[in-house]
Amino acid sequence: xxxxxxxxxxxxxxxxxxxxxxxxxxxxxxxxxxxxxxxxxxxxxxxxxxxxxxxxxxxxxxxxxxxxxxxxxxxxxxxxxxxxxxxxxxxxxxxxxxxxxxxxxxxxxxxxxxxxxxxxxxxxxxxxxxxxxxxxxxxxxxxxxxxxxxxxxxxxxxxxxxxxxxxxxxxxxxxxxxxxxxxxxxxxxxxxxxxxxxxxxxxxxxxxxxxxxxxxxxxxxxxxxxxxxxxxxxxxxxxxxxxxxxxxxxxxxxxxxxxxxxxxxxxxxxxxxxxxxxxxxxxxxxxxxxxxxxxxxxxxxxxxxxxxxxxxxxxxxxxxxxxxxxxxxxxxxxxxxxxxx
Amino acid sequence: xxxxxxxxxxxxxxxxxxxxxxxxxxxxxxxxxxxxxxxxxxxxxxxxxxxxxxxxxxxxxxxxxxxxxxxxxxxxxxxxxxxxxxxxxxxxxxxxxxxxxxxxxxxxxxxxxxxxxxxxxxxxxxxxxxxxxxxxxxxxxxxxxxxxxxxxxxxxxxxxxxxxxxxxxxxxxxxxxxxxxxxxxxxxxxxxxxxxxxxxxxxxxxxxxxxxxxxxxxxxxxxxxxxxxxxxxxxxxxxxxxxxxxxxxxxxxxxxxxxxxxxxxxxxxxxxxxxxxxxxxxxxxxxxxxxxxxxxxxxxxxxxxxxxxxxxxxxxxxxxxxxxxxxxxxxxxxxxxxxxx
DNA sequence: CTGAAAGCGCTTACAG
DNA sequence: CTGAAAGCGCTTACAG
Numbered sequence: 001x002x003x004x005x006x007x008x009x010x011x012x013x014x015x016x017x018x019x020x021x022x023x024x025x026x027x028x029x030x031x032x033x034x035x036x037x038x039x040x041x042x043x044x045x046x047x048x049x050x051x052x053x054x055x056x057x058x059x060x061x062x063x064x065x066x067x068x069x070x071x072x073x074x075x076x077x078x079x080x081x082x083x084x085x086x087x088x089x090x091x092x093x094x095x096x097x098x099x100x101x102x103x104x105x106x107x108x109x110x111x112x113x114x115x116x117x118x119x120x121x122x123x124x125x126x127x128x129x130x131x132x133x134x135x136x137x138x139x140x141x142x143x144x145x146x147x148x149x150x151x152x153x154x155x156x157x158x159x160x161x162x163x164x165x166x167x168x169x170x171x172x173x174x175x176x177x178x179x180x181x182x183x184x185x186x187x188x189x190x191x192x193x194x195x196x197x198x199x200x201x202x203x204x205x206x207x208x209x210x211x212x213x214x215x216x217x218x219x220x221x222x223x224x225x226x227x228x229x230x231x232x233x234x235x236x237x238x239x240x241x242x243x244x245x246x247x248x249x250x251x252x253x254x255x256x257x258x259x260x261x262x263x264x265x266x267x268x269x270x271x272x273x274x275x276x277x278x279x280x281x282x283x284x285x286x287x288x289x290x291x292x293x294x295x296x297x298x299x300x301x302x303x304x305x306x307x308x309x310x311x312x313x314x315x316x317x318x319x320x321x322x323x324x325x326x327x328x329x330x331x332x333x334x335x336x337x338x339x340x341x
Numbered sequence: 342x343x344x345x346x347x348x349x350x351x352x353x354x355x356x357x358x359x360x361x362x363x364x365x366x367x368x369x370x371x372x373x374x375x376x377x378x379x380x381x382x383x384x385x386x387x388x389x390x391x392x393x394x395x396x397x398x399x400x401x402x403x404x405x406x407x408x409x410x411x412x413x414x415x416x417x418x419x420x421x422x423x424x425x426x427x428x429x430x431x432x433x434x435x436x437x438x439x440x441x442x443x444x445x446x447x448x449x450x451x452x453x454x455x456x457x458x459x460x461x462x463x464x465x466x467x468x469x470x471x472x473x474x475x476x477x478x479x480x481x482x483x484x485x486x487x488x489x490x491x492x493x494x495x496x497x498x499x500x501x502x503x504x505x506x507x508x509x510x511x512x513x514x515x516x517x518x519x520x521x522x523x524x525x526x527x528x529x530x531x532x533x534x535x536x537x538x539x540x541x542x543x544x545x546x547x548x549x550x551x552x553x554x555x556x557x558x559x560x561x562x563x564x565x566x567x568x569x570x571x572x573x574x575x576x577x578x579x580x581x582x583x584x585x586x587x588x589x590x591x592x593x594x595x596x597x598x599x600x601x602x603x604x605x606x607x608x609x610x611x612x613x614x615x616x617x618x619x620x621x622x623x624x625x626x627x628x629x630x631x632x633x634x635x636x637x638x639x640x641x642x643x644x645x646x647x648x649x650x651x652x653x654x655x656x657x658x659x660x661x662x663x664x665x666x667x668x669x670x671x672x673x674x675x676x677x678x679x680x681x682x
Numbered sequence: 683c684t685g686a687a688a689g690c691g692c693t694t695a696c697a698g
Numbered sequence: 699c700t701g702a703a704a705g706c707g708c709t710t711a712c713a714g
Contacts, residue, residue, distance in 0.1 A: 020710080036683060057463055057706085061706090063690085085442065098441045098462060119346075122398055253621065279418050283594045283598055285597065348691060365700090374700095403706050
């Protein structure tokens with residue numbers, strides 16, 4: 001059943017024009033070429049009839065662009081990133097572009113390898129998430145690549161690429177303020193590695209909001225296991241915290257696990273707030289109060305910005321910051337929203 | 342910093358040979374062409390020196406293959422699929438192939454759209470997960486596409502493509518047997534839509550193992566919310582189950598939530614077993630007993646099989662079935678593994 | 683507004 | 699074993 005797929009020549013023949021005209025009708029380039037309306041219609045009609053889909057391969061070779069977007073994520077196993085991938089994919093689909101997925105595992109070496117690959121494939125633009133954990137020097141390395149990029153998350157130094165992020169500092173303030181408002185007096189912040197701007201910003205927001213209260217920051221490497229161990233060590237010490245602001249939902253889940261293992265009632269003895277609003281946050285018991293990161297939106301906005309980057313760049317596109325939102329659930333309110341300390 | 346990237350002509354010039362020879366050395370095709378050893382070495386040396394990476398675009402156009410793999414998943418938000426994606430991506434990387442991600446949301450229409458796109462892009466092979474939920478007629482539709490495919494999961498009817506799956510029936514037997522061994526006398530099966538072969542097979546395994554005991558199957562649409570509602574309705578009726586075998590971890594999490602909301606102690610009053618072993622399963626409290634699906638392995642095996650499909654197919658490659666494994670945790674054993682009913 | 687033609691960077695019969 | 703050349707299916711100056 002190998003039906004030969006129609007080429008531009010078939011369409012040209014059917015419409016009685018040259019392939020150049022077909023191309024100009026069906027693939028208006030950066031500088032649109034004038035074509036007579038009825039000619040254009042004839043071409044479109046023929047294309048439709050023959051079920052013609054221009055070969056992205058040929059087009060890419062000729063026009064030096066591939067119609068591909070490279071999506072770099074640090075870890076697909078972290079539920080946050082599939083959400084971003086969904087947004088990127090959705091946006092790309094609207095632009096009729098394909099998404100090449102790259103999973104770096106946070107290794108710089110793999111990141112570089114991927115960038116070379118993506119460059120060789122002539123991707124039009126790269127959407128790079130996880131750049132928040134790159135140091136200044138590492139970011140410098142990336143500057144060697146000439147491909148347009150859009151970053152998700154604020155990079156450690158000012159770079160030439162635009163980025164889209166959420167206001168992590170504000171989100172952290174909302175979380176901390178909420179814990180204080182619920183009556184917590186000893187709020188600890190369970191942080192991820194603060195070499196990441198995301199984590200640094202969230203810690204910053206916590207510090208802001210704590211004002212002159214006693215700061216209590218427990219730093220982990222970001223994995224649930226390490227978060228659990230660090231927080232457990234902290235609980236051995238007095239005074240015991242009565243509220244935890246975890247820098248991510250994964251860390252918050254570790255905090256919930258620890259509370260369960262220690263038979264601490266959540267939220268009465270230990271209130272917990274996370275960050276990210278991963279899909280499972282509302283399925284846990286207690287359901288998790290958290291700061292919602294519009295991951296999907298981050299992805300789709302990134303694609304939007306990428307469209308501009310890849311196009312005839314009218315100067316450096318500006319970055320965008322999205323608003324986080326506090327989602328109040330049982331881990332601070334108690335079942336039914338009633339929680340009086 | 343737009344360094345012109347080296348082309349095959351540059352390498353040919355540097356090595357003092359024709360571009361044909363360069364191609365034959367660097368990209369041995371299906372039928373390898375003989376080249377003198379020292380010539381080959383000269384070419385390789387030049388390629389290395391110039392940092393030459395053959396353009397996948399040009400190569401694809403000329404050779405009618407793209408070096409791309411299309412990965413189709415029904416839903417990236419379901420934690421099971423990112424695991425598969427990781428395996429596929431890893432395997433593809435080893436083969437120096439790119440992975441185009443396609444998220445169908447379970448809609449046939451989108452699936453078809455993606456297949457056309459992937460065909461136009463001349464992907465070498467498609468790894469299709471989620472085909473377990475396609476009906477016989479829907480699978481027929483797919484037969485119209487000439488691209489080689491590898492399925493993840495057993496399709497409803499016998500098709501021309503090979504598939505890799507796990508033994509769902511066996512996994513379900515292990516889960517059910519474990520619940521019975523732990524002393525449960527009224528085991529309910531919380532199922533997903535049994536139009537999916539995966540769900541049908543798991544229900545089948547439950548039925549097998551229940552032998553002549555009373556069967557009690559609650560079918561849901563597979564989402565945690567619906568699973569919660571269905572199971573809740575079941576709990577209103579006597580006799581109350583004392584064990585739940587949930588067809589997926591997402592459904593098991595719904596069961597745990599329901600138990601918490603009903604103040605049923607897990608596992609003493611209600612033991613719960615899931616299926617999939619998603620990353621969070623061990624982070625919950627109680628930790629979740631589940632059947633481990635080697636999702637990563639499914640992905641990498643699929644790529645392995647895909648390599649054969651895409652190559653000069655020596656007949657139809659055979660399908661493979663991987664072994665599931667029961668992971669015993671607190672939701673059936675109790676903390677510390679001590680659970681005596 | 684339209685077309686002939688060069689060219690994108692490779693692969694692969696064909697000839698030697 | 700090696701090379702000249704056609705061709706993959708498009709885009710895009712260039713000329714009219």
